[in-house]
Amino acid sequence: MTRAFSLIEALIAVALGMVIATAAWSALRVASQSMQSARRLAMTNELIAVGVQRAFAELDGWEAYDARFGAADGRRLRASSTPPVATGGGRPLTLGLPFAPFARTVDGFAPTWPATAYGRGWQDDERLWAVSADNELTWWTGNKAESQETDCRFGHYAIFGLSRLPAESAIAIDGGTSGAVGGWQPRNGGGVYGVVDFGPEPTPPAANAPVAAYRHEAPGWLYNQIRGLGDALGWYGMIDYLPANAIVCYASRFQRMVGTTNWSASPGDATDAAGRPIYMIKTFAKANAAWQFPDKPWFVLQSFSPNWVPHGVDFLTSYSAYGLVPVNGNQRDRIAPAMTTDELTFHHRSVARMESTDMPIGTWAANVSNDFLEPGYPDAADRVGSPALDDFMRRTTSASTLVPLRPTHWPEVSVSVARYLRLCRFSTQLAVGWTDPVSGGRADLRFTALGTTLRGARRQRGLDR
Amino acid sequence: MRAGTVLIVVAGIAALLAALAIAFLASVRDGAATTEAAVRDAQARLMLHAACAYVLEAGRLGYGPSRAQAVLPANDAPGSGFVRANAGRLMHREAFGWIDAREADGASFPDPSSPGPRDQRGDPVYRPGRWPAVGGTVIGVMHRWRRPPYAILPTVAPNPIVTDPTRRGDADWGRPLQRAPAVQPAVGNGWPGGVTDAGWAAHVRGDATPVPGSTGIAWFRVHRASAATFVVTCGAGATLGFRDWDEVLAWSTIAGAVGGPAAFADDRVLFDELRSRERRMWYEIRWSGAVRPLDFRHEEALWWGRWLQNAFAYRTYPVNGTQYTGWSRANRFNPNPLGTISYIQRLDDDGSQPLDGAGGVPLPAW
Numbered sequence: 001m002t003r004a005f006s007l008i009e010a011l012i013a014v015a016l017g018m019v020i021a022t023a024a025w026s027a028l029r030v031a032s033q034s035m036q037s038a039r040r041l042a043m044t045n046e047l048i049a050v051g052v053q054r055a056f057a058e059l060d061g062w063e064a065y066d067a068r069f070g071a072a073d074g075r076r077l078r079a080s081s082t083p084p085v086a087t088g089g090g091r092p093l094t095l096g097l098p099f100a101p102f103a104r105t106v107d108g109f110a111p112t113w114p115a116t117a118y119g120r121g122w123q124d125d126e127r128l129w130a131v132s133a134d135n136e137l138t139w140w141t142g143n144k145a146e147s148q149e150t151d152c153r154f155g156h157y158a159i160f161g162l163s164r165l166p167a168e169s170a171i172a173i174d175g176g177t178s179g180a181v182g183g184w185q186p187r188n189g190g191g192v193y194g195v196v197d198f199g200p201e202p203t204p205p206a207a208n209a210p211v212a213a214y215r216h217e218a219p220g221w222l223y224n225q226i227r228g229l230g231d232a233l234g235w236y237g238m239i240d241y242l243p244a245n246a247i248v249c250y251a252s253r254f255q256r257m258v259g260t261t262n263w264s265a266s267p268g269d270a271t272d273a274a275g276r277p278i279y280m281i282k283t284f285a286k287a288n289a290a291w292q293f294p295d296k297p298w299f300v301l302q303s304f305s306p307n308w309v310p311h312g313v314d315f316l317t318s319y320s321a322y323g324l325v326p327v328n329g330n331q332r333d334r335i336a337p338a339m340t341t342d343e344l345t346f347h348h349r350s351v352a353r354m355e356s357t358d359m360p361i362g363t364w365a366a367n368v369s370n371d372f373l374e375p376g377y378p379d380a381a382d383r384v385g386s387p388a389l390d391d392f393m394r395r396t397t398s399a400s401t402l403v404p405l406r407p408t409h410w411p412e413v414s415v416s417v418a419r420y421l422r423l424c425r426f427s428t429q430l431a432v433g434w435t436d437p438v439s440g441g442r443a444d445l446r447f448t449a450l451g452t453t454l455r456g457a458r459r460q461r462g463l464d465r
Numbered sequence: 466m467r468a469g470t471v472l473i474v475v476a477g478i479a480a481l482l483a484a485l486a487i488a489f490l491a492s493v494r495d496g497a498a499t500t501e502a503a504v505r506d507a508q509a510r511l512m513l514h515a516a517c518a519y520v521l522e523a524g525r526l527g528y529g530p531s532r533a534q535a536v537l538p539a540n541d542a543p544g545s546g547f548v549r550a551n552a553g554r555l556m557h558r559e560a561f562g563w564i565d566a567r568e569a570d571g572a573s574f575p576d577p578s579s580p581g582p583r584d585q586r587g588d589p590v591y592r593p594g595r596w597p598a599v600g601g602t603v604i605g606v607m608h609r610w611r612r613p614p615y616a617i618l619p620t621v622a623p624n625p626i627v628t629d630p631t632r633r634g635d636a637d638w639g640r641p642l643q644r645a646p647a648v649q650p651a652v653g654n655g656w657p658g659g660v661t662d663a664g665w666a667a668h669v670r671g672d673a674t675p676v677p678g679s680t681g682i683a684w685f686r687v688h689r690a691s692a693a694t695f696v697v698t699c700g701a702g703a704t705l706g707f708r709d710w711d712e713v714l715a716w717s718t719i720a721g722a723v724g725g726p727a728a729f730a731d732d733r734v735l736f737d738e739l740r741s742r743e744r745r746m747w748y749e750i751r752w753s754g755a756v757r758p759l760d761f762r763h764e765e766a767l768w769w770g771r772w773l774q775n776a777f778a779y780r781t782y783p784v785n786g787t788q789y790t791g792w793s794r795a796n797r798f799n800p801n802p803l804g805t806i807s808y809i810q811r812l813d814d815d816g817s818q819p820l821d822g823a824g825g826v827p828l829p830a831w
Binding site: 035038039042043045046049050052053056060061240243244246449450451452453455456457459460 | 485489492493495496499500502503506507510513514517748749753755756805807808809810811
């Protein structure tokens with residue numbers, strides 16, 4: 001005989017069974033969700049790793065700036081343009097982009113550049129100065145601090161700078177002569193270094209500049225090199241090519257003395273004791289820059305302090321940032337997807353600065369400007385404040401989505417690269433960002449690394465020797 | 466019957482769980498492999514940093530006493546690491562860059578056709594045909610040494626002033642006495658009584674024993690292609706930088722590590738396996754002797770009310786100098802006292818050359 005179970009027993013058994021079944025179902029669901037979550041995380045992790053490698057590839061490949069293997073549209077940074085600007089010397093102006101061949105932009109200068117003694121310093125067909133800007137031997141390698149209290153044994157800047165005293169066509173650099181105005185001689189003596197022959201007196205500019213108002217002649221070799229580099233490649237490219245010790249200043253063509261500063265009255269204001277043009281070593285308030293410097297010497301870009309400083313790359317970049325603009329813009333954020341060549345030219349000559357209180361535009365603030373480029377350049381204006389800096393950062397960032405046509409349950413992963421120069425550092429900021437498709441959470445992995453430089457990228461493409 | 470059904474159900478569930486677990490583990494393993502590739506990429510890139518720093522330093526520094534001759538020599542024989550100055554004094558051997566400016570006249574030095582680095586007397590600091598001569602190659606195996614050459618103790622205050630109130634009566638109390646050298650070697654030398662030549666030698670030599678866990682991770686290799694142009698190979702892996710098995714056979718030792726076939730258990734298959742898993746990248750870099758100056762100001766006479774009358778003031782601020790301390794005087798403004806790298810160019814493939822010289826000779830010949 002088998003014993004039957006009571007109703008109570010049956011109900012308890014059913015209840016326990018339901019509890020167990022529910023617990024099992026919940027456990028299965030949790031396990032399933034955990035597996036799915038783990039898979040999603042694994043996929044995210046994998047995509048991030050792929051993104052990191054994509055960023056590394058871009059670090060060396062520069063495809064966002066010049067599509068070495070892609071469509072021709074991606075090589076628009078090889079272009080150059082002749083913007084509708086007024087120049088100090090009235091010469092034609094050709095401005096190149098960072099991947100422009102040198103010859104294309106330099107040729108724009110050729111008709112008005114001196115052909116012989118001063119040297120253009122660019123083309124191999126110049127027998128006297130058969131040098132290229134990529135040849136370190138062409139650059140002055142002296143000590144910037146040298147020459148005031150020493151015998152200039154590392155070289156005299158004046159020989160390279162080729163500035164002139166009024167009405168003089170040749171200057172002997174002789175430490176034994178008297179302390180004449182202009183101070184060509186080293187302070188503590190030294191030997192005769194030779195004679196700097198400037199050639200004939202230049203023709204002064206026709207408008208708004210009496211003969212007595214200019215002191216320096218422009219077409220020196222150093223002028224050609226630095227000015228030519230800036231015009232050929234923009235600020236970032238110029239500094240990329242400059243040797244680390246380069247003085248990023250030069251005596252510009254037909255610079256005018258103006259009567260509103262106390263240095264204009266002195267007949268000895270042509271050069272300092274090291275043979276450096278006064279123009280080269282003085283900084284000015286930004287508001288005065290345009291009319292004091294029709295050719296906009298580089299130190300104006302760094303007009304930070306009233307000290308008179310012959311700027312090298314150190315000061316030039318200490319308060320200013322120079323960025324590179326990717327050819328197709330910031331694709332992820334749909335920022336300027338296709339700039340015109342003129343726009344690209346403009347932005348490759350823009351500067352982001354932190355301004356100080358001695359500047360007329362206000363107290364310490366972010367400022368993006370390129371109005372030192374050329375007066376009258378289209379859209380040349382300051383953009384002040386944090387939106388200006390944001391704009392600068394957006395334009396100089398290349399961002400793209402890793403898998404644009406991904407399934408909806410995949411995370412969105414983007415890769416961005418920003419290249420800029422600041423504090424003497426060529427910095428490449430890499431970032432991999434991802435958005436979780438479930439939570440919507442956004443995270444970024446930001447890092448930097450050493451890789452191919454602009455000049456290296458140009459060499460990869462046969463644009464540099 | 467009923468028991469068999471339960472068994473089948475349980476077995477099915479177990480199989481399902483096992484399949485899920487295996488699939489999960491496989492996907493995680495796949496993700497780990499992808500991550501490992503990214504990690505190796507990053508490690509190899511760190512070697513580009515190391516190689517650039519090595520090139521910058523090797524043009525001017527690093528020509529002191531060889532590790533085999535760490536004891537101060539009595540003469541300036543080649544390889545001693547010292548040169549004799551005019552007064553007969555031995556001077557530490559240094560160099561003046563990959564392109565020595567003193568070579569400009571083409572006649573001042575014994576071998577004007579060979580580019581730098583040269584020592585104070587103008588003699589090349591290398592032997593022809595070997596690194597760092599043009600055409601030479603060197604490998605830097607980047608495991609961590611137990612103690613690097615010339616290691617010093619990180620002691621902040623080797624001569625602390627006695628300020629303990631209970632010792633107020635001591636003669637030393639409150640006095641800044643220099644009883645011990647401010648910089649002391651990491652190797653125990655028993656100063657002041659136990660200083661010996663052997664202790665000095667150990668200090669100079671360091672201890673190249675690899676720190677466990679730091680081996681087989683990364684290396685770099687530099688080939689001097691021309692006077693100032695170098696091909697850098699960056700590697701993340703355990704091949705110690707050997708290009709192939711033939712090079713392994715040719716070199717018995719490399720810097721601070723067991724070289725030759727013994728490094729790979731005399732097993733070519735093992736080397737090939739390591740080689741296949743390794744990340745390698747090639748770059749061309751160019752050295753320039755130009756350095757960015759320290760913060761430099763040329764302060765004109767305007768501040769002193771005079772004009773061009775001996776009032777020019779050139780000022781240079783030493784790195785981390787105490788005068789005019791400020792953020793612009795910090796080290797970050799002078800990161801390149803040994804030259805600069807003009808450009809870095811990623812190469813599409815191996816542009817480097819085989820190791821120089823005959824086999825069996827340690828690579829860092831100097």
